[in-house]
Every structure is written in structure tokens, then in C-alpha cells.
Amino acid sequence: MTTEQTYIKFLLKVNDNFENSNVAGDRGRFVVVFNEAQNKMIEYILDNKKNDESRYIQQILVSNHKILKTASVEYADTFSLPKDYFDLSSAYTKASNSTCKDQKISLYEIKDDNKVEILQDEFNKPSFIAREAPFSISSNKLHVYKDCFSNDELFLSYYRYPVQIRTVVEDDPESPFNELFAPEFDDKFLDRIISMAASLFEGNSGDAKYQVDMQRALQKV
Secondary structure, eight states, X not given: OOHHHHHHHHHHHHOSSTTTOOTTOXXXXXXXXXXXXXXXXXXXXXXXXXXXXXXXXXXXXXXXXXXXXXXXXXXEEEEEOOTTEEEEEEEEEEEEXXXXXXXXXXXXXXXXXXXXXXXXXXXXXOBTTTTEEEEXXXXXXEEEEOSSSEEEEEEEEEEEOOOOOOBSSTTOTTSOBOGGGOOOSOXXXXXXXXXXXXXXXXXXXXXXXXXXXXXXXXSOO
């Protein structure tokens, strides 16, 4: 579906009489609300993985992206997150100590506030023998903790940001859409994103219909 086709479907949802009304406004406003809507739909699916809907966003999953460390201190190695990082799927490192190299270390996430406690816990602190280590994320960096070993490489599986639609002239609200940045999801999921966009717009406009479109977005139909 092109961006223009997506926009027309959006107009049909938010206007009771498409031919005689233009409540939804210009293309520039649609760009803003659509991009917010698709990001919210991805967040919803990732927060509800048990419902097996993650297959709808599989095209934005980047698998085993190799990242070299950018900094190191005694207790942790730091890796910069990709610029298009949206959310985590999984991660592991290749690590080494004084006698063994290139070993896979499984990672599990902890909150940065808990790191001191966990690093002192014999059952949860990093272990080269058990091939496990905790990590935390802050300031667009992933910090992998260690104890007498080094995390040499990070292999990150993550969800990237989807293509953000835009107009040809980005500060002109009536500019045509730039179809080089067209929506990338299939039509079935895109219809739900359009419903979410309509709901966001209607909510901001005080239209009670936003609740109906919100349900259409969040439920498979």
C-alpha cells in the first residue's frame, strides 16, 4: 500500500462524509499521527508477545547484529546500540579469559539500579563457568557485566524502527508524500495501524469514536 493510499483510508475512517469533509487536515499532520501510531502498535505487540502477533512485525527484526565494544572498565564492557534500535529481542556475547577464548555468554537483562546488588550475589553475578552474565541498558548503550573475563563482541537481535513516512518537502503540510519512505508492513497489519492513527486523531479532536477505532487497532479482525 502506498502512503497516498494509506492516507485515503485514514480519511475514510475519520470522516463521516469523505466527499464533503476534510476533518483530518493535511498530509503533514497525517505524517505525524501515522508515525506515532505505527510505533505504538509495535510497542503493543512487543508488550504482548504471548499472543503470537510478533509475526506481523518480523520484517523489522534484525538478527545477530555484531557490535564491537566501545569502552571497558573492571566490571563491565560497553557496546553502543544501533541508531535504528527500537527494542530488544535477545543478545549474547563472545567472551574470553586467560585460558579460553571465543566462548558464547548468554545474557539476561537487569535494571541499572540493581547492578551493585546483583554483581555481589554469588548466584546471579557474571560467571564464565556458567556462560551467563547480566546486562543493563542506559544512555543508548548496552553494558555487559563481567567477572575475570572479557566480553569481546556482542551479537544483538533487536527490533529496529519502522520506516517513518514523510512528505517530499517536509515543512510543507500539503506536499506530496515521498514514496521512497512508504509504509513497509503488509496491508492486514497496516489497516490496524490506520485504525490506531484514526483513534489518536479522534482522541485529540474530542471525537468519541476514538474508542471504536482503538479496539479495531488492538484486536485482530
